Amino acid sequence: MARGIWVFAEQRNGELKKVVFELLSEGRKIADQLGQELWAILLGKEVKGLVEKLAPYGADKVLVADDEKLEKYSTGTYTKVISDLIREHQPFAFFLGNTAMGKDLAPRVAERVGTGLSSDCTGIELVDGNLHFVRPIYAGKAFAKTVCPEARPVMATIRPNVFPVSEPDAARQAEVVEVPVQVGMEDLKAIVKEVVKQASGRVELTEADIIVSGGRGMKGPENFKILEELADVLGAAVGASRAAVDAGWREHQYQVGQTGKTVSPSLYIACGISGAIQHLAGMSSSKVIVAINKDPEANIFKVADYGIVGDLFEIVPLLTEEFKKLLA
Amino acid sequence: MKIIVCLKQTFDTEAKIQLTDDGKISDEGVSLIINPYDEFAVEEALKIKENMGGEVVVVSIGKERAQEAIRQALAMGADRGILITDEALEGGDEYTTATVLAKVIGNMEYDLILCGNKAIDDQSSQVAVRLAEKLGLPQINVVTKLEVSDGKVVGHREIEGGSEIIEAPLPAVVTAQKGLNEPRYPSMKGIMQARKKELKKLSLQDIGLEPSAVGASGAKVKVLEYSLPAPRKAGKIIEGEPAEAARELVRLLREEAKVI
Numbered sequence A: 001m002a003r004g005i006w007v008f009a010e011q012r013n014g015e016l017k018k019v020v021f022e023l024l025s026e027g028r029k030i031a032d033q034l035g036q037e038l039w040a041i042l043l044g045k046e047v048k049g050l051v052e053k054l055a056p057y058g059a060d061k062v063l064v065a066d067d068e069k070l071e072k073y074s075t076g077t078y079t080k081v082i083s084d085l086i087r088e089h090q091p092f093a094f095f096l097g098n099t100a101m102g103k104d105l106a107p108r109v110a111e112r113v114g115t116g117l118s119s120d121c122t123g124i125e126l127v128d129g130n131l132h133f134v135r136p137i138y139a140g141k142a143f144a145k146t147v148c149p150e151a152r153p154v155m156a157t158i159r160p161n162v163f164p165v166s167e168p169d170a171a172r173q174a175e176v177v178e179v180p181v182q183v184g185m186e187d188l189k190a191i192v193k194e195v196v197k198q199a200s201g202r203v204e205l206t207e208a209d210i211i212v213s214g215g216r217g218m219k220g221p222e223n224f225k226i227l228e229e230l231a232d233v234l235g236a237a238v239g240a241s242r243a244a245v246d247a248g249w250r251e252h253q254y255q256v257g258q259t260g261k262t263v264s265p266s267l268y269i270a271c272g273i274s275g276a277i278q279h280l281a282g283m284s285s286s287k288v289i290v291a292i293n294k295d296p297e298a299n300i301f302k303v304a305d306y307g308i309v310g311d312l313f314e315i316v317p318l319l320t321e322e323f324k325k326l327l328a
Numbered sequence B: 001m002k003i004i005v006c007l008k009q010t011f012d013t014e015a016k017i018q019l020t021d022d023g024k025i026s027d028e029g030v031s032l033i034i035n036p037y038d039e040f041a042v043e044e045a046l047k048i049k050e051n052m053g054g055e056v057v058v059v060s061i062g063k064e065r066a067q068e069a070i071r072q073a074l075a076m077g078a079d080r081g082i083l084i085t086d087e088a089l090e091g092g093d094e095y096t097t098a099t100v101l102a103k104v105i106g107n108m109e110y111d112l113i114l115c116g117n118k119a120i121d122d123q124s125s126q127v128a129v130r131l132a133e134k135l136g137l138p139q140i141n142v143v144t145k146l147e148v149s150d151g152k153v154v155g156h157r158e159i160e161g162g163s164e165i166i167e168a169p170l171p172a173v174v175t176a177q178k179g180l181n182e183p184r185y186p187s188m189k190g191i192m193q194a195r196k197k198e199l200k201k202l203s204l205q206d207i208g209l210e211p212s213a214v215g216a217s218g219a220k221v222k223v224l225e226y227s228l229p230a231p232r233k234a235g236k237i238i239e240g241e242p243a244e245a246a247r248e249l250v251r252l253l254r255e256e257a258k259v260i
């Protein structure tokens, strides 16, 4: 019988993704309800030190595949190691973050082990011993509740920022199991030649707790400086509408919306954004929405929790000052 | 270069989502488009063909009217189209979709398979990757820049806070992301020519798959129910002089909304 809840402990350059702690926290609850163990799966080179960061969040066991060939993420090698482990241990469920890596890896693993996958989930429920997932579809304009009734493991990628991280318990220990790495040339067809880092130092949009976003109302690329300043004070990410992206003011990876990123921060501040349906689709699951727009009829005010009708060039710097005072 | 583009017809991005009486997603009155990410894939295929010669074949699974989307791709410049349409496909998931595509594409000649990185309706970003696995091909996912040369492909792929440059031998599966290119509009001439291009319709029987292997009976993941989000209510407009309003907003975010 398939047993155990597994979480993919995604790391890059020795740093664990925040979503890993969210998955462990949620995974722990499910494991307890089922009376099963929670395992973290950790791949990379010289990553054993990360185990002590995983244990306090509830991992009973950490399977570590530590090998030179796993230093850089590659679909082929990671898929091979993980699907071998799944075949050997037959877990009941396996969760990954819905990150660039998770989205690349999860469908490949699911296909290789012959199971289903619910992607980009924002809710998990245990019903009669099976897991039900909630997934936003049509960029959040609707939800689907899914189940994987027979195939095992039940796999899901989970949207970052949805599940709260539980209080770490420093006394918790996890058993460490080193896994032999057997990957060959056939697993290395696609190779990563280079990783280009953007030197922004800002939190990533999909992981950000606060997002300050600008639209066509920003008038030009240079004016995004005032949003950056506000974001700096709040530790926020900076997003953009498609109009701002298509005008070339921001790179497309910062676009929020139906054909951009879907985000669910605690606070989304929309500046000079009209609130077109495609934009709302990407951000309307934000907990609190603030709109700053000079047009009182703008659609964005229909979804905003708080709105200021006015000139963003005047309001945004004032807000930055107020937050500075508050957070000083 | 023989290039296959997988294309899905989706709801227009303007579409308001409503449920039917029996709880399904209603398509009544909704206009349909090519999934925007697949449009980037079509455009990229056409550009590669313009550079290197070859053929672009569009493959789609869908209802009869998905022919419109294929015709549009043909009008953009693709050479021929294949639509797999069958009632038994209803209720399928990403696994069964990839099964059908692999069955059809597996019998074709190709150097490169291009797909969108996700469909804007079910948003699952799985089918292309599953297809790559079924066909035993490498993948480069979420690509914003692509260089194809003899025998290999190099793609710039988006990751958090940067990008990866990945090289793979051909044949390979590549999924397109916004930023890769600007899809062209079909020209009048293109539209006229598209009418004469081959658009083959295939049923499950034609491709040799049992109905039990696809659709609801073959799916690994089933949808139990669909629902709509509670509509967001318009909130408070904060009045007053800009400086006052800013101060009040910060106070409310702290004390009322408790997000700061």
Ligand SMILES: Cc1cc2nc3c(=O)[nH]c(=O)nc-3n(C[C@H](O)[C@H](O)[C@H](O)COP(=O)(O)OP(=O)(O)OC[C@H]3O[C@@H](n4cnc5c(N)ncnc54)[C@H](O)[C@@H]3O)c2cc1C
Binding pocket: A214, A215, A216, A217, A218, A240, A241, A242, A243, A244, A255, A256, A257, A258, A259, A260, A261, A271, A272, A273, A274, A275, A276, A277, A278, A279, A282, A292, A293, A294, A295, A298, A310, A311, A312, A313, B013, B036
């Ligand atoms: C297939 C498709 C996919 C799309 N996908 C997306 C998507 O993913 N994301 C997305 O955002 N859009 C998307 N769009 C585009 C969308 O329809 C809108 O065109 C876009 O969101 C508009 O951006 P905007 O609100 O910045 O610009 P506008 O609609 O031009 O609004 C600008 C706003 O700024 C306000 N303003 C101007 N000056 C000031 C000032 N000084 N102070 C305060 N306010 C000011 C104006 O009142 C106005 O409300 C898509 C469209 C299509 C067809």
